[in-house]
Amino acid sequence: METSAPATAAPLTASTDFTALVPAEHRAMLHLELETIDASWLQHLIGELSKPYFLKLKRFLKDQHDQRKVIFPPAADLYSWSRFSKLPQVRVVILGQDPYHGAGQAHGLAFSVRPGVRIPPSLLNMYKALERDFSGQFKRPAHGFLRGWAEQGVLLLNASLTVECQKPNSHAGHGWEQFTDAVISLVDRHANNVVFMLWGAYAQKKGAHVDASRHKVLKTVHPSPLSASRGFFDAGHFRLANEYLRSHGQREIDWTRLPAEEG
Numbered sequence: 379m380e381t382s383a384p385a386t387a388a389p390l391t392a393s394t395d396f397t398a399l400v401p402a403e404h405r406a407m408l409h410l411e412l413e414t415i416d417a418s419w420l421q422h423l424i425g426e427l428s429k430p431y432f433l434k435l436k437r438f439l440k441d442q443h444d445q446r447k448v449i450f451p452p453a454a455d456l457y458s459w460s461r462f463s464k465l466p467q468v469r470v471v472i473l474g475q476d477p478y479h480g481a482g483q484a485h486g487l488a489f490s491v492r493p494g495v496r497i498p499p500s501l502l503n504m505y506k507a508l509e510r511d512f513s514g515q516f517k518r519p520a521h522g523f524l525r526g527w528a529e530q531g532v533l534l535l536n537a538s539l540t541v542e543c544q545k546p547n548s549h550a551g552h553g554w555e556q557f558t559d560a561v562i563s564l565v566d567r568h569a570n571n572v573v574f575m576l577w578g579a580y581a582q583k584k585g586a587h588v589d590a591s592r593h594k595v596l597k598t599v600h601p602s603p604l605s606a607s608r609g610f611f612d613a614g615h616f617r618l619a620n621e622y623l624r625s626h627g628q629r630e631i632d633w634t635r636l637p638a639e640e641g
Contacts, residue, residue, distance in 0.1 A: 396424050400427060438553070448542065451486050462528035470575065471535065479542070479546050480544070488534040489501050489534060497522040500606075503601040503611070510612070511617035516633055521636070537550075538555065562588070566593065571628060576595060578599060578605065594618075598615065
C-alpha cells in the first residue's frame with residue numbers, strides 16, 4: 379500500500395498573512411510589529427515575536443506607556459529601519475547602541491535625527507570622517523537625516539530600539555538586544571558580501587559572530603567625541619566599504635545622497 383508524503387508547510391513570503399501565524403491571544407499585543415515591520419524582514423522574524431522574551435518586552439513597554447512615560451522613537455517609527463532598508467537590499471550595516479533620548483531626535487535609524495534637529499556629536503564626527511575619505515566630494519550637510527543612506531541599503535540599527543525620555547540606556551536589558559541579535563544574524567545568514575561597521579567595544583561584541591569569510595567586518599573606535607580622536611577619523615571605513623562593494627560587483631553607497639526631505 380502506497381503512502382503519500384507528509385505535507386510540508388508552505389514557505390513564508392512577503393505576501394503571507396502573518397497575523398494568522400501569531401497566536402490569537404498575542405495579536406493585539408503584537409499589532410505594531412505585524413503592521414510596521416517590512417514584510418521582507420517579517421517573514422524571517424515572525425517566529426521571534428511569540429517567544430517569551432519578546433512578549434515580556436512588549437509587556438514592559440505597555441507598562442511604561444500605562445505609566446505615561448515618554449518613550450522614543452514614536453511607535454510608528456520604531457521599525458522604520460526595516461522599511462527604509464529592505465532585507466534583500468542591505469549592503470552595509472552600521473550598529474548603534476541606544477536611540478537618542480531627547481525630544482524630536484530619534485526616528486528609528488541609528489545615528490540619524492529628523493531634519494531641523496541639531497546634528498549630534500557622533501554623527502558630526504562621521505561627517506568629518508567622510509570628508510577625509512572622500513576629500514572634495516563629500517560636503518557636510520546642514521542636517522543629520524540619514525534616510526538617504528538607509529534607502530540605499532545601509533542598515534542603521536540600534537541594539538535597543540526604544541528609550542525613555544532623557545534616560546539613556548533605560549530600556550537596555552529588557553529584550554531588545556536579543557531581537558536585534560536576531561536581525562544581525564538574519565543579515566549574516568541570508569546575504570553575502572555585506573559590510574559590517576562595528577564601532578566601539580559594544581558594537582564589536584554584538585557583531586562578534588558575523589561570518590567574516592562571507593562579509594567584510596570593519597572595526598574601530600566609536601565616533602563619540604570621547605573616543606573618535608583615537609582612530610575613527612583615520613579608519614577610512616566609508617571608503618573601504620565602497621571599495622569592498624565594488625570589488626564584489628555591487629553598487630557603491632553614495633554617501634553624499636542625504637536629502638533633507640522626509641517625504
